[in-house]
Amino acid sequence: MKRLFRNPGRFIRFILSFFVGAFFIYLWQLCADLRLVSPVFLPGPDRAWAALVNGLMRGELGHQILGTVERMLYGWVLASLLGVALGAMIGISKVAREYLTPTLDWIRPMPASAIVPVAISLLGLTDAMVLAIISFGALWPMLLATVHGFAAVEPRLHEVSRALGLSRWSVVWKIALPNAMPDILAGMRIGLTVSLILTVVGEMLGSRDGLGFAILLAARSFHSADLFAGVILFGIIGYISGQLMSLAERHLLRWRQRG
Amino acid sequence: MTRKWRGAVVPVTLLVLAEIYCFATNLESDSLARPSDIAVAAVQALLDGEILRSTAQTLWAAAAGLGIGFTIGLSVGVLLGLFAIFNDLMEFSIEAFRPIPSVALIPVAMLLLGFGYGMEISIVAFATTWPILILTRAAISGIEPRLIEVARALRFGLFARIWKIVLPAALPRIFVALRLAIGVALVVAVTVEISSNPLGLGYAMMSAQQSLHPDLMFALLFWTGLVGWAVNAGLLQLQRRFFGPAAAVEVLP
Structure with a gap:
């Protein structure tokens, strides 16, 4: 600003x-x-806005937003922790990369939502199922980005670390991790988008209390104004989370722009 | 030679372990299946044409949506990349629309279009427009400015300028955008099918799960992975063949 x-x-x-x-x-x-278009299907912005304000005043929309954002963040954080830890382990070891990369490349183009039927049959229509599909789906972009970041360390930096006699752990912490940071953050940004998408899918299928299920119900009962209010809110959630991610990127990668 | 086979060690070991586990515990489950049963179900569904029919439905919806999304994304992207003024004027509208997650439009499309190809195609079109638009715009504003000067010196009209200079110069990066968008199209198509639309691979998987056929469900899951992998590998091959290093700039969507 x-x-x-x-x-x-x-x-x-x-x-x-x-x-x-x-x-x-x-x-x-x-x-x-x-x-x-018939007003049953397409409300004007005035009606969508009125539905938005009305829902927020009555508190039910706030409750649903909270449920959705909470779900999305839990899944995303879980996926980030797992993805970065696993990705680091695979990325620093050449042997692990050779054994695992083909498998990972095969899974990469798989639609994350394809895991939904499996999750439903294992966990049922529960909150655990929704959390599982969000974190599983958001795991891959972060895992792959982290592997790439750790694998692509400038060879001269390895020489430097050898000359300094750094231990394996401090090589990871002081050289590989900062080097992988841009990739990790890019992966986390994609992961966040994937989380939001899978939150919507999970809520719709699992009938969990949240914005995704609310807009499905609104569509089924032909409350088009509530439906559009929900879609607008989803746009706002997506926008804010993207902006926060950019802010974090700028903050964490300051050293890079200065250099 | 041995190097190449290392990649197969992990999946094969996992499959063998799963088979042994199922055999040892004499698994009778509604949610898990023996790998050998999954293979049998896959062969059966391939033979009776069910898998191929659902694959064709999914691919058709993805391709049609991509066609629309690509056309819109490319033309708007070219316009915004060429004329800075349009880019400035549209900035707010694009930033306001782009973050809407495509699946949030499923209920809207359901209400407006009902179930069927129409809703799936329109959601795929919405989802694929953005990466194409953004990457085309970036590709065009990244064109060597001297090329534009050449076009001006040759007194090209707008159409000739786009057709003879801008598009060829931006083509490698537009192809990368197309490759990414094809991935997005497949993912979104399957997602729409899983969450509502009674068509294609996604729906086949859901109904296999609901009718308690875990073997068929896993067979479809692996098949879906295979289709995604094959499409991606084919496109990478094309990209290497036709554009080589020109398209090597990887862009994250």
Whole structure:
């Protein structure tokens, strides 16, 4: 924000692009007002906004948002811990890489949601099932990124560490981990997106109390305004989590820009 | 030679262990299955055409959605990459729409279009538009500026400029974008099928699970993995063959 004010040209452009966005919303309102699509299916932005405010006032939307965000974060944190730990173990050992990389490459393009039927048959329609699919799905991008980051250490840094007589542990901690950090953070960003997607899928299938299930119910009972309010909230959740991730990246990778 | 086979050690060991475990405990389960039973179920479903039919449905929906998403993403991406003014004006709208998770649109598509190819294709189209748009825009603003000057010196019109200079120069990176988007399309198609749409591999897996056929369910799971792997490997091969190092810049989606 500070940067915006320092550069007036950028600020004006941002305001202009904001008005373009407002114009699109106006077009949406026009579509709804002219009844190009039946109001049963497409609410105008006014009705979606009213449903959003109403739901927040009554507290039920807040409750659902909390449930969804909580689920997404638990799954993501679990996946991050597992992914970085396993990825580091595989990444620093050449032997482990040779044995495991083909298997990992085979799993990589697999749709994360394909694990859902297996999770349901093992765990039933429970919170544990939803958590399992979120963390399992978000695990892979982080694991693969971490493996890549640990494997791609500049060879001269290895020579330096040998010359300094560093122990294996301090090589990992002082050289390999900082070197892998950009990859890990990029993996964590993808993992966060995957978590949000799988949270929605898990809630819909497992009928868990959350925003994903709420919008499914709204669609089934033709409450299109509530449905669109939920979709808007999902956009906001996605936007905020992405911004927080960028902030963390900028903060943790300061040393890189300076260098 | 031995190097190549090291990759097979882990999966084969796991399969053998699973087989021995199932044999030793005489497993009777509604959620797990013996690897040999899974293989039998896979062969059966392949022979009676069920797997191939669901695969065709999934691939068709993914391809049609990708076609729409690619067309929109490419044309808007070219426009935004070429004219900075459009890029500035659209910034807010793009940043506001892009973070919506594609699966959150499943209920919307269900309400507007009902079940079937229509909803699946439109969700795949939404999901694939963004990576194509963003990466095309980046590819085009990364074009050597002197090439644009050449186009100006030759007095090319807008169309000739795009067709003869911009697209060829950005092609390798657009192909990378396409490769990523194909992956996204497959994942989203299967996800939509699993969570609602009664079509394709995802639905076949769900109904195998619900009818307590874990062998068929795992067979479909492995098959889905195989399809994803084959598509990805084929595209990588194409990329290496046609673009070589020009497309080697890996971009994270």
